[in-house]
Amino acid sequence: MKPQRPRSGQTPSPPRRAVVLTALAAAQFTVMLATSIVNVALPQIRAGAGLSEGGTTWVVNAYGLAFGALLLAGGRAADMLGRRRVLILGLLVFAGASLAAGSASSAGALIAARALQGLGAAAIAPAALALAMELSPSGAERGRALAVWGAVSGAGGAGGVLLGGVLTQAWGWSSIFFCVAIGSALVAVAVVLVVPAGTADREAGKFDLLGTAAITLALTGLVWGLTTARSAGWTNGPVLYALAASAVLLAVFVRIELRTPNALIPPRLFATGRVGVGNLLMALLGSIWIALFFFLPLYQQQVLGASPLITGAGQLPLAAANMLGSALAPRIRRRLGTTATVTGAMLTEAAGLLWLSRISAGGSYLADILGPSILVGLGLSIAFVHLTSLAVEGVPPRDAGLAGGLVNTTRQVGGAVGLAALATLAGSVTAHAATHESHLQALTAGYRAAFAVSAAVMAATALLVPLLIRPLTEPLLNHHIHIQKEVLP
Known part of the structure; x- marks a missing residue:
């Protein structure tokens, strides 16, 4: 008999709750795995994609920067559009970006794919955690869910280091991204099958698009300037312009947040x-x-x-x-x-x-x-x-x-x-x-x-x-x- 997915508003039974939590924890595991799996393969990625030393840094930073800068926006989108919907979309984006990274034939394509991975992760992480907390409303149940979340995060980081080494040595650096793509797609299918639909928060207000754009551009300019200064020098014009623009955009972001009712980071x-x-x-x-x-x-x-x-x-x-x-x-x-x-x-x-x-x-x-x-x-x-x-x-x-x-x-x-x-x-x-x-x-x-x-x-x-x-x-x-x-x- 085909399993019945709980409808919106229903509280799953304890056995069903364990199945749902497993699917959500798998989403978190995927994000942590992708964070650490590239570290061991960096020398091979540098040689295979024709990256400079600065470009190798961006293989890590493109993901981390997009993930960090858009994480709050991802949580806000999950509240407004529905957490399960945003989680599934994030997993699909993550899978597609991982496939693009494994297929990349140039340094620019690889770095762009890593940034897109970060975008997907920024949707996955807050939506999955919010659904897990929604699933476990009481103190004891929530404590157990958070304990599982912490264990899965640690296991994802450790597993990524070892799996990255195994895959890189056996099949080359591209295989690490293909592995993440397959895993993300399978987790998306699991979420579709077992996670209740939930509802969007109709009182969440408007999305802080200006604040999101300002902080993302400010952080990108700051990291680009610091990275480029190594090869171009600290007195290089573009480096100085990027750092100055970053400072201005950070000030703009603070002003936006102080004046916007639905601020990305409320004062x-x-x-x-x-x-x-x-x-x-x-x-x-x-x-x-x-x-x-x-x-x-x-x-x-x-x-x-x-x-x-x-x-x-x-x-x-x-x-x-x-x-x-x-x-x-x-x-x-x-x-x-x-x-x-x-x-x-x-x-x-x-x-x-x-x-x-x-x-x-x-x-x-x-x-x-x-x-x-x-x-x-x-x-x-x-x-x-x-x-x-x-x-x-x-x-x-x-x-x-x-x-x-x-x-x-x-x-x-x-x-x-x-x-x-x-x-x-x-x-x-x-x-x-x-x-x-x-x-x-x-x-x-x-x-x-x-x-x-x-x-x-x-x-x-x-x-x-x-x-x-x-x-x-x-x-x-x-x-x-x-x-x-x-x-x-």
């Missing part, structure tokens, strides 16, 4: 809880996050000579430490408090990054990567869990989804800007070192500089934490600990 959001502090710290954490996974595979393959498969397997300890830190984070906070936990986590990550800044051209995985990877994974995951929590504390229920979307946006955008800046730094150091050192030594010098600056940024961020995070009031602390016990026991 009221920053008057409650500690949204501003949480997002500022998350942006700084994100600026290091994406760059770490960009430089580590390059060092393993280009300097140590590891194959894509060995490179992917070599990052599994970092992923395992990340998942372990996520599980331990609530317990550590209950013992030490928010400020001490976040500060300690960031200092742990800074120590791992500082250790990575001592890599050498004649190094090895065991001596140069394994130990610091574990430190970085633990610190990164613990800080991420609590900064995400911090960014939504005290926010009214009607703005909870928006606050969650905003903290993911700042992480993605911070990552895009941080990667552009650190890649420019690494390229400049490598170019200077190449005048008097071997190619491998010059590459290593660039990577060392990127890791050293990353360590300094993380240490400085850790010092900011006690200054920015004010003590919780007792009622809010008790409420927050109760929620944490439900989500991550």
Whole structure:
């Protein structure tokens, strides 16, 4: 007998709810998989698509920038047009863009396809999460759903690293995009079959088109200027024009948001809880996050000579430490408090990054990567869990989804800007070192500089934490600990 999909407004039975949650979690897994699956294949993508070093950065940044800049817009569209509808559309766009990326015969086509992937991800992530929360209205059920969501996100990141290595070594870099295309299409079919239709929010208001355009163009100009400065120089006319235009557009965006009734980022959001502090710290954490996974595979393959498969397997300890830190984070906070936990986590990550800044051209995985990877994974995951929590504390229920979307946006955008800046730094150091050192030594010098600056940024961020995070009031602390016990026991 053909399975009956629950109609709009119906609450699925518990077994059916598990099936629906599985389909929604698969959508989140697909987004996280596509985020990490390209990292191991970057040297092969560079050679196959004829990319420059700056162009290789855009393979990562085009996706992250479009994803981050349009994430809030995707959530707004889901509220206005219907979450299931936007989720299916996002999955289809994601599948088509992945197919185009795998078939790309030029650098421009590949980068454009990656940006289109980011657009699809910006529709998938908020719509899937909102449907999952809608599916689990009570505290205990919602806690279990969020626990599944966190586990799936970690598994997607770890699975992407390993799967990217396997596919690249066996069938070449194009196969990673074809794999994502097939997976996205299958998830779209599952959503059509099992996820209830739901309804659109007729009171959501108008879409903030001007605000969306202003912030997207501003961020694109900023990242393009930082990336291009490496080859063209900081005094290059187009670079200066792009950075100046970015500053003007950011000011325009702020003015639009202050004057628009249906703002993409309503000013009221920053008057409650500690949204501003949480997002500022998350942006700084994100600026290091994406760059770490960009430089580590390059060092393993280009300097140590590891194959894509060995490179992917070599990052599994970092992923395992990340998942372990996520599980331990609530317990550590209950013992030490928010400020001490976040500060300690960031200092742990800074120590791992500082250790990575001592890599050498004649190094090895065991001596140069394994130990610091574990430190970085633990610190990164613990800080991420609590900064995400911090960014939504005290926010009214009607703005909870928006606050969650905003903290993911700042992480993605911070990552895009941080990667552009650190890649420019690494390229400049490598170019200077190449005048008097071997190619491998010059590459290593660039990577060392990127890791050293990353360590300094993380240490400085850790010092900011006690200054920015004010003590919780007792009622809010008790409420927050109760929620944490439900989500991550």
